Amino acid sequence: MGSLSLENSIIEWITKVLETIDYLGVFILMILDPTALPVPAEIILPLAGWILADNISQVFLLSLIATIGSTIGCLFEFYLAKAVGRKFIIKYGKYLFISEEDLMKQEKFFVKNQFYFIFITRMIPFIPKTITSVISGIYNLNFYKYVAYTFIASYPTLFIYVYIGNNLGENYSEIKNYVGGFGFPILIILIIVIIGYFLFKYFKIKQNQ
Numbered sequence: 001m002g003s004l005s006l007e008n009s010i011i012e013w014i015t016k017v018l019e020t021i022d023y024l025g026v027f028i029l030m031i032l033d034p035t036a037l038p039v040p041a042e043i044i045l046p047l048a049g050w051i052l053a054d055n056i057s058q059v060f061l062l063s064l065i066a067t068i069g070s071t072i073g074c075l076f077e078f079y080l081a082k083a084v085g086r087k088f089i090i091k092y093g094k095y096l097f098i099s100e101e102d103l104m105k106q107e108k109f110f111v112k113n114q115f116y117f118i119f120i121t122r123m124i125p126f127i128p129k130t131i132t133s134v135i136s137g138i139y140n141l142n143f144y145k146y147v148a149y150t151f152i153a154s155y156p157t158l159f160i161y162v163y164i165g166n167n168l169g170e171n172y173s174e175i176k177n178y179v180g181g182f183g184f185p186i187l188i189i190l191i192i193v194i195i196g197y198f199l200f201k202y203f204k205i206k207q208n209q
Contacts, residue, residue: 014044018051023065026052030069030158034077034129041070045158046165053166063159070158071151074133078146081137089138110139115149122153 017025026048033041045066053059110117114136121132136146 010039011043011047014039014047015051018048022052023062026062027065027069030066031073033070034073034133041066041158041161045161046168049162049165050168053162059159059162059166062162063155066158066162067151067155070129070154071147074129074150075147077130077133078137078143081134082140083137085134085138086140107139110135110141114141114145118146118149119153122150123157 014029017029021028026044029039029044030041032039033044045062048062048066049059053062118132118136118141121127122129132150
């Protein structure tokens with residue numbers, strides 16, 4: 001009941017923002033979307049599609065504005081991770097069974113597969129954008145490629161949110177039935193992989209002792 005009340009409050013607030021400052025509201029809210037604040041694109045854009053778009057041209061324009069805003073928001077996390085994330089891992093990584101040598105090996109992998117990593121994680125609905133931004137920053141991925149891949153990969157997903165919201169109208173909340181089916185299982189798989197990695201590192205260290 002509490003979570004439902006919170007969601008309704010967020011929806012009401014986002015609706016007021018969109019009705020008050022129009023497309024600028026979409027831009028500002030989408031800058032906040034990649035952060036830990038409870039203003040997800042999954043709520044913002046269906047509402048925007050319903051409230052602000054009257055035709056397909058406006059759907060495309062809203063999607064473009066949303067993608068630019070989201071990309072800017074992701075850059076804050078990218079730079080923060082680039083500035084302090086790597087130093088943090090080098091200093092405290094031993095407590096997570098991550099050595100500087102591991103970091104170098106993983107960096108080579110992420111740099112080599114930067115396109116696939118960013119493109120896949122950005123296109124999957126409900127995968128937190130923070131994960132992609134932080135990893136990209138920590139492993140020093142190319143800034144220009146990061147921006148380009150983030151923009152290109154984000155646009156189709158954000159377009160879907162706006163388009164479905166525009167078509168569903170007042171039933172915009174049903175977007176979960178369209179895009180939420182595979183997001184959660186993939187998130188669970190990612191968590192299992194991360195836990196498996198730490199267990200592997202733990203037993204490897206134990207073996208070497």
